Amino acid sequence: MTNEHPTAAPLASVMDVRVHGTGPALLLAHGAGGGIEGNFGLVLDDLASDHTLIGPHYPGAGNTPAAATPLDLDELADAVVESAVSRGHERFVVMGESLGSAVAVRAATRHPERVRALVLTAGFPVADPALALAARLVTTLGKAGEWDAVARFACLSCLTDRDLAEMPEEALEAAVAATRASLPAGMVDHFALLPEIDVRGDLAGISVPVLVLAPTGDRLVLPDSSRRLARGIPGATLVEIPGGAHVLNEADRAVWLKHVRGLLGGL
Structure with a gap:
């Protein structure tokens, strides 16, 4: 979990x-x-059935x-955009999750000619005190x-109340172990950025x-952050996912997909 391989080349070139899939770019x-x-x-397979996912x-x-x-x-926003442009996609919908929502917003600001629409999930315009504290704790x-x-903090933050209440101790420990194994090397770098956004x-x-x-059961990015995001963007549509956690489970992701499909169908 340390920065053992520093990035020397421009970010887009080493991503x-x-x-x-194939089709319009997401x-x-x-x-x-x-x-x-x-x-x-x-949702990768579903969306890739008629779109190119980058x-x-x-x-x-x-x-x-x-x-x-x-x-x-x-730099993140520019590199994310370049990852699509360098693969031949001139315009695209940007779908951001959590930190990715801020990346998506900045991409739309810096590259308005390329962004067709935005899907922002569990997003925030600026870290509220709860998210800032969580980011500093993880860092x-x-x-x-x-x-x-x-x-353990990630499981507490990203599972639903029902998951935590109903999960046997052995299953919870297995979830913690799986989470521990999946933590990326850049975890600290990612979370250190959050309070700066x-x-x-x-x-x-x-x-x-x-x-x-806005998943209303989110304990990491509080739903009011998504509401503030929607209020600040002219014409934005806000959809709340009742009880949804920061990381959406299968049922809540199906609700997400229904609304995303509605947006994509209208473009």
Whole structure:
């Protein structure tokens, strides 16, 4: 969990990018400590049936080398956009999850000619006190090598209340172990960026269709953050997913997919 392979080349040139399907392009922006499979795995096959999915990994996620310097939102947004443009896609819908929502908003601001629409899930314009505290906790624990504690915090933050209440102790321990094994090398770098993000000034200038999805059971990015995001973007549609956790389970992701399909069908 250390930055053993610093990124020397421009970020876009070293990004691990997963490409699935054919058709109009959907550019995927994953969350902090996540990845394309981790955030979008439940819907990749469905969306790839009639779209080309382009899924770049941030430094220290997937097979992208870890960063040598602190992450920068502008650089991330530019590199994510370039991952699609360099593969021949001039315009695309950007789908951001959590941190990826801020990346998507910044991409729309810096590259308005390329972004057709935005789908923002569990997003935030600026870290509220709860998210800022969580980010600093993960950063501190990660730097101290306390990865089991990070995994337990991730399970607490990302599972639903029902999951936690009904899960036997052995199953919970297995979930913690699986989470621990999946933590990316760039976990600390990703979470260190969260308190630095502020895209409030970007919102009023976004003029493409925007769908904001707010899981109301999210304990990491509180649903009011998604509501503020939607209020700040002219014409944005807000959809709440009742009881949904930060990482959507299969049933809640099916609700998500229904609304996303509605947006895509209207473009």
